[in-house]
Amino acid sequence: MGYVLQCVIAPARVLDPRPPFTNAVVVGLDQGLSLMPMTPDLYDEVSRGDHSFAPAHLFPPGFEDVLSAWSATAPVAYVEAEYFGGSGSQFAAVWQNGALALGPLHLTPNEPRPAPGWSPISHALRHLGASRQNHDDEFDALRLGRHRHTEDWLPPEHQA
Template identity: 50%
Template sequence: MAYTLQAVIADGEALRAVARDLPAARLASIGQDLSLMPMTDVLFDSVADGSGVGALGFRRFPGGFERDLAAWSAGGPVAYVEAEYFGGAGEQRAAVWDGGTVVLGPLHVEEGQPFPPAGSPISQALRRLGAVAAAGQDEFSAVGLGRHRHGAAWIA
């Protein structure tokens, strides 16, 4: 089965404040007071500035979106994450902005590469957002990112 996720993740209250100005934004609460905003086609089109995609090594990152994330991070850390898996093989990307600048990443683990000792890119980003994992668990699991296999399912 496939797993795909392209989303902004941040403190739930902070992300709700951002979403008020984005009619295309849809939010979903995840664990530990965090929320995610899936990068839907409609949201992508509403935040893209026409300068292309793929900034910072991400596959589904609207042109100019890094300026939005930098602005949103003035009140606290904001992450952009991507994961794509099929049959257990895949890759992850993540970056975190805080205080207007990138403070983590962009991180990328390609298909077939092991995660570094610090954990997967998404777990590292979640840790930077304040997520805490229990023994024998990573931050990805701790906030429940495995509940849905596709980004759209979070807002269905």
């Protein structure tokens, strides 16, 4: 079974209350972080300008300016993961103090799967202050697996 995860992750104080986008949905994670999934409607709402950054599959054109502005008070990450049958890809980038601070980091389907804790998403989560605690990695520590299938947990009014 496969999954796709495409979202912004940041300290709760950055994303709560909800960002000023009609189509934004923010959910709390463990360790004081929050997640905002990149839904098709949110993608359309925040897209602007050219695709000068264009690092990932569902990264909206011009969205790096928003993430840069949000990162003035705390680091902000954009992450993507897509897996099917044990093979997949990951992307992560972190903005801090108004600039790109980490990445973009990529893991392609052709690369060997990294040891737990060495994936692009784990690096980004550590940059946000997450710790793996007694789990294999930060992804598991934040229980991000429960958000792998956005359509399964997103309120119906925010689904495409």
